[in-house]
Amino acid sequence: MKLSAIAKAIGLSFEGEDLEISGIHTLNEAIAGQITFLDNPKYIPDLEKTNASAVLCDRASVAQVPVGCIALVDEEPYLKLALASKLFAPKVIETDGPDAIIGEGSFVSEKAFVGTGAVIGKNVKILPGTFIGCYAKIGDNTIVHANVTVYRDCEIGKECIIHSGTVIGSDGFGFAHTKLGEHVKIYQNGNVVVEDDVEIGANCAIDRAVFGTTYIRKGCKIDNLVQFGHNVDIGEYSILVAQCGIAGSSKLGRNVVMGGQSATAGHLEIAPFTTFAARSGITNDVKQSGKTYGGFPLMEQRQWLKLQAKLARLLKSK
Amino acid sequence: MKLSAIAKAIGLSFEGEDLEISGIHTLNEAIAGQITFLDNPKYIPDLEKTNASAVLCDRASVAQVPVGCIALVDEEPYLKLALASKLFAPKVIETDGPDAIIGEGSFVSEKAFVGTGAVIGKNVKILPGTFIGCYAKIGDNTIVHANVTVYRDCEIGKECIIHSGTVIGSDGFGFAHTKLGEHVKIYQNGNVVVEDDVEIGANCAIDRAVFGTTYIRKGCKIDNLVQFGHNVDIGEYSILVAQCGIAGSSKLGRNVVMGGQSATAGHLEIAPFTTFAARSGITNDVKQSGKTYGGFPLMEQRQWLKLQAKLARLLKSK
Amino acid sequence: MKLSAIAKAIGLSFEGEDLEISGIHTLNEAIAGQITFLDNPKYIPDLEKTNASAVLCDRASVAQVPVGCIALVDEEPYLKLALASKLFAPKVIETDGPDAIIGEGSFVSEKAFVGTGAVIGKNVKILPGTFIGCYAKIGDNTIVHANVTVYRDCEIGKECIIHSGTVIGSDGFGFAHTKLGEHVKIYQNGNVVVEDDVEIGANCAIDRAVFGTTYIRKGCKIDNLVQFGHNVDIGEYSILVAQCGIAGSSKLGRNVVMGGQSATAGHLEIAPFTTFAARSGITNDVKQSGKTYGGFPLMEQRQWLKLQAKLARLLKSK
Numbered sequence: 001m002k003l004s005a006i007a008k009a010i011g012l013s014f015e016g017e018d019l020e021i022s023g024i025h026t027l028n029e030a031i032a033g034q035i036t037f038l039d040n041p042k043y044i045p046d047l048e049k050t051n052a053s054a055v056l057c058d059r060a061s062v063a064q065v066p067v068g069c070i071a072l073v074d075e076e077p078y079l080k081l082a083l084a085s086k087l088f089a090p091k092v093i094e095t096d097g098p099d100a101i102i103g104e105g106s107f108v109s110e111k112a113f114v115g116t117g118a119v120i121g122k123n124v125k126i127l128p129g130t131f132i133g134c135y136a137k138i139g140d141n142t143i144v145h146a147n148v149t150v151y152r153d154c155e156i157g158k159e160c161i162i163h164s165g166t167v168i169g170s171d172g173f174g175f176a177h178t179k180l181g182e183h184v185k186i187y188q189n190g191n192v193v194v195e196d197d198v199e200i201g202a203n204c205a206i207d208r209a210v211f212g213t214t215y216i217r218k219g220c221k222i223d224n225l226v227q228f229g230h231n232v233d234i235g236e237y238s239i240l241v242a243q244c245g246i247a248g249s250s251k252l253g254r255n256v257v258m259g260g261q262s263a264t265a266g267h268l269e270i271a272p273f274t275t276f277a278a279r280s281g282i283t284n285d286v287k288q289s290g291k292t293y294g295g296f297p298l299m300e301q302r303q304w305l306k307l308q309a310k311l312a313r314l315l316k317s318k
Numbered sequence: 319m320k321l322s323a324i325a326k327a328i329g330l331s332f333e334g335e336d337l338e339i340s341g342i343h344t345l346n347e348a349i350a351g352q353i354t355f356l357d358n359p360k361y362i363p364d365l366e367k368t369n370a371s372a373v374l375c376d377r378a379s380v381a382q383v384p385v386g387c388i389a390l391v392d393e394e395p396y397l398k399l400a401l402a403s404k405l406f407a408p409k410v411i412e413t414d415g416p417d418a419i420i421g422e423g424s425f426v427s428e429k430a431f432v433g434t435g436a437v438i439g440k441n442v443k444i445l446p447g448t449f450i451g452c453y454a455k456i457g458d459n460t461i462v463h464a465n466v467t468v469y470r471d472c473e474i475g476k477e478c479i480i481h482s483g484t485v486i487g488s489d490g491f492g493f494a495h496t497k498l499g500e501h502v503k504i505y506q507n508g509n510v511v512v513e514d515d516v517e518i519g520a521n522c523a524i525d526r527a528v529f530g531t532t533y534i535r536k537g538c539k540i541d542n543l544v545q546f547g548h549n550v551d552i553g554e555y556s557i558l559v560a561q562c563g564i565a566g567s568s569k570l571g572r573n574v575v576m577g578g579q580s581a582t583a584g585h586l587e588i589a590p591f592t593t594f595a596a597r598s599g600i601t602n603d604v605k606q607s608g609k610t611y612g613g614f615p616l617m618e619q620r621q622w623l624k625l626q627a628k629l630a631r632l633l634k635s636k
Numbered sequence: 637m638k639l640s641a642i643a644k645a646i647g648l649s650f651e652g653e654d655l656e657i658s659g660i661h662t663l664n665e666a667i668a669g670q671i672t673f674l675d676n677p678k679y680i681p682d683l684e685k686t687n688a689s690a691v692l693c694d695r696a697s698v699a700q701v702p703v704g705c706i707a708l709v710d711e712e713p714y715l716k717l718a719l720a721s722k723l724f725a726p727k728v729i730e731t732d733g734p735d736a737i738i739g740e741g742s743f744v745s746e747k748a749f750v751g752t753g754a755v756i757g758k759n760v761k762i763l764p765g766t767f768i769g770c771y772a773k774i775g776d777n778t779i780v781h782a783n784v785t786v787y788r789d790c791e792i793g794k795e796c797i798i799h800s801g802t803v804i805g806s807d808g809f810g811f812a813h814t815k816l817g818e819h820v821k822i823y824q825n826g827n828v829v830v831e832d833d834v835e836i837g838a839n840c841a842i843d844r845a846v847f848g849t850t851y852i853r854k855g856c857k858i859d860n861l862v863q864f865g866h867n868v869d870i871g872e873y874s875i876l877v878a879q880c881g882i883a884g885s886s887k888l889g890r891n892v893v894m895g896g897q898s899a900t901a902g903h904l905e906i907a908p909f910t911t912f913a914a915r916s917g918i919t920n921d922v923k924q925s926g927k928t929y930g931g932f933p934l935m936e937q938r939q940w941l942k943l944q945a946k947l948a949r950l951l952k953s954k
Contacts, residue, residue, distance in 0.1 A: 092443055092445065092461055092463070093425070093427075093443065093445060107729070109729075109749070111429070111747070111749050113427070113429050113446035113447065113464070125728055125729065127728065127729060127767065128749035128767050129447050129465065129749065129765050129766075129767050129783065129785070130447075131445065131446050131447050131464035131465060131482070133464075143728055145728065145785070145787075145806070146749070146767035146769075146785045147447065147465055147765065147767060147783055147785045147801075147803075149447070149463070149464045149465045149482035149483060149520075151463075151464075151482070161807070161821075163803065163806040163807065164767070164785035164787070164803040164806055165483055165521065165785060165801055165802075165803045165839065165841070166483075167465075167481065167482040167483045167520035167521055167542075170463070170481040170482055170519060170520040170542065171479070171481065171517075171519075173519065173539070173541045173542075173559070173560070175539055175557075181555050181572070181573045182537055182555055183537060183539050183555060183557065185479075185517065199807075199821065201806060201807075201809065201841065201843075202785075202803035202806040202841035202843075203483065203521050203543075203801065203803055203839050203840075203841045203861075204521075205483070205519065205520035205521045205542035205543055205560075207519075207520075207542070219818055219819060221809070221811055221819050223809045223863075224803075224806065224809075224841035224843070224863050225521075225543060225839075225841055225861060225863050225881075227541075227542050227543050227560045227561055227578075229560070237817050237818055237819060239811075239819065241809070242809070242841075242863045242865070242881055242883075243561070243863055243879070243881050243899070245543075245560055245561050245578055245579065247560075247578060254817070255817045260863075260881055260883060260899055261579070261881065261897070261899055263561070263578055263579055263596065263597070265596070273817075278899065278901070278917070279899070279917060279932060281596070281597060296597060297626050299633075303633060306633060307629060307632070307633045308933050310632055310633060310635075311629075311632075311943060311947075314632070314943070314946055314947075314950070315935075315939060315942060315943045315946060317946075410761055410763065410779055410781065411743070411745075411761065411763060429747070431745070431747050431764035431765065431782070447765050447783065448765075449763065449764050449765050449782035449783060449800070451782075465765065465783055467765070467781070467782045467783045467800035467801060467838075469781075469800070483801055483839065484801075485783075485799065485800040485801045485838035485839055485860075488781070488799040488800055488837060488838035488860065489797070489799065489835075489837075491837065491857070491859045491860075491877070491878070493857055493875075499873050499890070499891045499909075500855055500873055501855060501857050501873060501875065503797075503835065521801065521839050521861075522839075523801070523837065523838035523839045523860035523861055523878075525837075525838075525860070543839075543861060545859075545860050545861050545878045545879055545896075547878070561879070563861075563878055563879050563896055563897065565878075565896060579897070581879070581896055581897055581914070581915070583914070599914070599915060614915060615944050617951075621951060624951060625947060625950070625951045628950055628951060628953075629947075629950075632950075
């Protein structure tokens, strides 16, 4: 899509040499030919290094836009990003395109749906009521139980088991807000990659990335009713117990254990081999590996137990 | 249905002039031709003003039944209500009736189901595995992703996006209890209305009203795995983050924000522009607009932070 | 399957008289012809009494293996159990076998799926998008709403209502762990039995037993988004409010009430007529009937209220 057409579509003026824009991405991840955005002055260092060919930013930041990157200026650049994101959103379903490829030995129920361009590996089982979106990929020997939904462009590895009712690739929860309190959707144009040997329980929800990819890494085991925000990255062999939730963009190291009903805030980094007791509430990075935490606010689990003992004493006091 | 037939079906005696009863509703909402019920003496002022044509009540309340309203008397009126509610329950699925209407430009997958009497607007997308119940309505330009369930009589507005696995219109959780500890279903004969420009994430559950309507108002944005009890009313432009829950009959003002895993008790009123931090536990009305709360029990968020600081000090003390 | 073949498949040596093994079960439940396992020395008394014909155990426990039971010895017997469990896993879907039986007066949507060997009672309603697995049973007059999943071999009683999106019989969350931090699936070869007169809300998840049966007993009423681990046993007429969770192998007595977002740890026993307030966190057995609890850690609800009053005072103090 031409940059001039984008500008027009989102209500911005544009002058100068036009160019073809192939997509939207963050300051750090955008490549030449893409448009990016600056919504917070703390990311100006990233702006100065961006490889994007165009950027949505406010007037105050224009001076930091690198040479060769065209600024589209607005005082609400995040709102403009939301509008622009819609222009690059793929269709929710495509009826034209290449036939799906089904590998040898695979069973695909007649009551399942496999979209155009999808690639199903060998010895896969896709049970009735399951939806495999356009251009999705399912690796060899994977079992996708009944009534699972895999949105378009998402990928599931080999030797996985996905239980019923689970949704992989729903839109992340991202909105820009107008001054009137309305919410404008930021289209979620990324995908989800579930690596090999992952098992996911029933009725989980795994959001696709806004840009890029949401990862569930190799060997993870996920219980039922677990929530994953967009762009999370769950480290290899992590174990997530029922009803826990990982907010957007948080990154867990390998072999992290999340107890039942525990949850993280967004944009956190959790060191490998960290264990969280049930109902932990995690609002800060965990930097040191191998410890066990609990409580909300979070503390080391033995501290939490000590605190509860003190509270029991407080309760008995006059 | 004749009042005499209702009385007979639920095991009550009935004398006097018979009349046709068209439905059941609460004391305040019932209109002429409907039957209502009194299950708690605190609602006697409402009984005195009811427009219902008949009422289930106990002997002690008969004197307060207004003229023109026929009392059906029993010492367990709520149990009798449960039995009566079944008489007015619509069929879960109807095979006769008018063909569904599908608007111009709409895509309805052959692997979706659209019930008799349903009305689908223009440019709607209904993906495979989705169930649109009898007499449900879907507004123009709305996208209903795969494996969504919309129960009969429910309505979704224009420009909405409903993600996979979400259930709209399941029965509310309402039972009368016998002296032996058994639970008798109160049939949930209302519906759900989702207004325009609403987005609902994956695997949410929105219960239909017992009587009347459960509302998700214009412009609301709902994350994944969110729970809505029957008869809730979620104000315009409210934002509900993943895994939060709104118990039955609670009413949120506009632009309320509920953090992840937060929850309200039932029958509450929350002032507009209120923000609840993640995991807030809300058990009382919030009357003043624009504040931020947290904790369980609920307090202002800055108080909660202060309390946590005090607990940290307590923990360090001898 | 021959014991020699099992030994070979899981990488153990086997000498002596071979025998046919019909299945795997726990020390207490295994019958003659089955294989069992000892993964914790505290169960040695059970080992001494087991009726199993073979056992996976470590060298230190061999002396306690009863006469007539053959020991397969390994220093990681639980890991070997995981490998052996796969050998007895039934197929996720079978295409051969007896036709399903559909009782008189039942409605089964053409867009539902009913597996081979399933038995559907009289006057049952199975709505579109619902999956009834092989050899599953649905009792008379039960309503299974749209997009429900009932895995193979599971049973639902008479007069039940199962709401959309609910999953019955997904695999329990059981893994053995290697020294390298990988997780090896313990195949979940049991089932789920939902007894008569049960109502289950939308988007719940009920895991099948690893061995034996997960029970939801007669007259239980379950709200939306509730989680049940494998081998739980929910007593008659219990009420479980939305978003609560029962971890594996916990057993609730009759008429237990679990408030919204409450949860139990695994392997607990809860006395009948116990009530848990919303968000209770239950980590120990409850032995005395009829009390009301709350908080996490759990305490009597009136104690929890008292503690909150003390914390409010602490907050106000200097």
